[in-house]
Amino acid sequence: MKFKRVKMVYFSPTKTTQKVLESIANGIDVEEVVHFDLTYPKNIEQTIAPFLDEIVIIGAPVYAGRLPVVAVERFKQLRANNTLAIIVVVYGNRGFDDALLELKNLVIELGFIPIAGAAFVGEHSFSTHDTPVAQGRPDSLDIQDTMEFAQKINDKIKTLLTFKIQNNLEISGNFPYKDEMPPNKVTPVVNEKLCNECGMCIDVCPTGAISFEEGIITKTELCIRCCACVKSCPNEARVVENSAWKAISHTLNANCNIRKEPELFL
Ligand SMILES: Cc1cc2nc3c(=O)[nH]c(=O)nc-3n(C[C@H](O)[C@H](O)[C@H](O)COP(=O)(O)O)c2cc1C
Structure with missing residues (x-):
C-alpha cells in the first residue's frame, strides 16, 4: 500500500506529544503532512474532513495511566472508514498503564484500523526547576527512536494488502482500565x-x-x-x-528518575 498524506491528530497541552508525532510523521514515506490540533477549544469547531487516501497518527498524553477525558471527548468527533492509524501516547517517565490500550479501543470504535502503536516519554507536566521529571524529553535519543519507528511503519505499510488488514495489533494494558482521575480541586x-x-x-x-x-x-x-x-x-x-500537588512533584522527582525508553508495538 502507498499513501499520499499523513494526518496528525493530537491533544498536546505542553507540546511533547506534538513533537513526538511530528518526528514520526516526518519519517513516514508520504508527500504531505497535515496537522489537526485538537488541543484548543477554537480548533474543535473546524469541520473534520473525512479521512481519504491518508494514514492517521493519533496521539495524546497519559493522565493517571489513562487518556485525558477531554482528549477522548474531542477524538470522539472523528469518523473513519477503515483508515489506517498509528496510535501514540506520551507519558512523563512514570508509566502509561492502560492509556495506549484505551487509545487502541477508542480508534477501533471510531472506524480506524490501528497498525502500529508506541508509548514515548515526554517531560512531565509537573516537572519544575527544583523537581525535574524527564526534563527535556523527548530528547535527541527519543527523536532517533521516532525515526526508527517510522521506518518500521514504512516497512509494514509496504507489506499490507488492502483486503487482508485486520485489527490484530497487540498493545500492553488492562481492561477494565484504571479508574479515571477524580474531579480537580486545585489550579495553578x-x-x-x-x-x-x-x-x-x-x-x-x-x-x-x-x-x-x-x-x-x-x-x-x-x-x-x-x-x-x-x-x-x-x-x-x-x-x-498547593502543598499536595507540590508533594506529587517531589515524589515523581524521587521515584521516576531512571530513564524509561520508548515502547513500540507493531
Ligand atoms: C494530570 C496529569 C496526570 C499525569 N499522569 C501521568 C501518568 O500517569 N504517568 C506518567 O508517566 N505521566 C503522567 N503525566 C505526565 C504527562 O503524561 C507528560 O508530561 C506528557 O509528556 C504531557 O504531554 P503534552 O506535552 O503533550 O501535554 C501526567 C500529567 C498530568 C497533567
Missing part, C-alpha cells in the same frame, strides 16, 4: 507581582479555564492541571502553590 495560581496580564495563559489553556475579569481568573472545574499555563508563562507568574 497567579503571582500578582510577576504577572503583566499578557494573556499567554488564556491562549494556551486547552479547556478555556482561564479568563480575564478584573484580573486573571481560573475556573477550577475546567482546569485539567495540564500545566500549559505554568510552562508557557514568559514571566513565570503561573505557579503551583
Whole structure:
C-alpha cells in the first residue's frame, strides 16, 4: 500500500506529544503532512474532513495511566472508514498503564484500523526547576527512536494488502482500565507581582479555564492541571502553590528518575 498524506491528530497541552508525532510523521514515506490540533477549544469547531487516501497518527498524553477525558471527548468527533492509524501516547517517565490500550479501543470504535502503536516519554507536566521529571524529553535519543519507528511503519505499510488488514495489533494494558482521575480541586495560581496580564495563559489553556475579569481568573472545574499555563508563562507568574500537588512533584522527582525508553508495538 502507498499513501499520499499523513494526518496528525493530537491533544498536546505542553507540546511533547506534538513533537513526538511530528518526528514520526516526518519519517513516514508520504508527500504531505497535515496537522489537526485538537488541543484548543477554537480548533474543535473546524469541520473534520473525512479521512481519504491518508494514514492517521493519533496521539495524546497519559493522565493517571489513562487518556485525558477531554482528549477522548474531542477524538470522539472523528469518523473513519477503515483508515489506517498509528496510535501514540506520551507519558512523563512514570508509566502509561492502560492509556495506549484505551487509545487502541477508542480508534477501533471510531472506524480506524490501528497498525502500529508506541508509548514515548515526554517531560512531565509537573516537572519544575527544583523537581525535574524527564526534563527535556523527548530528547535527541527519543527523536532517533521516532525515526526508527517510522521506518518500521514504512516497512509494514509496504507489506499490507488492502483486503487482508485486520485489527490484530497487540498493545500492553488492562481492561477494565484504571479508574479515571477524580474531579480537580486545585489550579495553578497567579503571582500578582510577576504577572503583566499578557494573556499567554488564556491562549494556551486547552479547556478555556482561564479568563480575564478584573484580573486573571481560573475556573477550577475546567482546569485539567495540564500545566500549559505554568510552562508557557514568559514571566513565570503561573505557579503551583498547593502543598499536595507540590508533594506529587517531589515524589515523581524521587521515584521516576531512571530513564524509561520508548515502547513500540507493531
Ligand atoms: C494530570 C496529569 C496526570 C499525569 N499522569 C501521568 C501518568 O500517569 N504517568 C506518567 O508517566 N505521566 C503522567 N503525566 C505526565 C504527562 O503524561 C507528560 O508530561 C506528557 O509528556 C504531557 O504531554 P503534552 O506535552 O503533550 O501535554 C501526567 C500529567 C498530568 C497533567
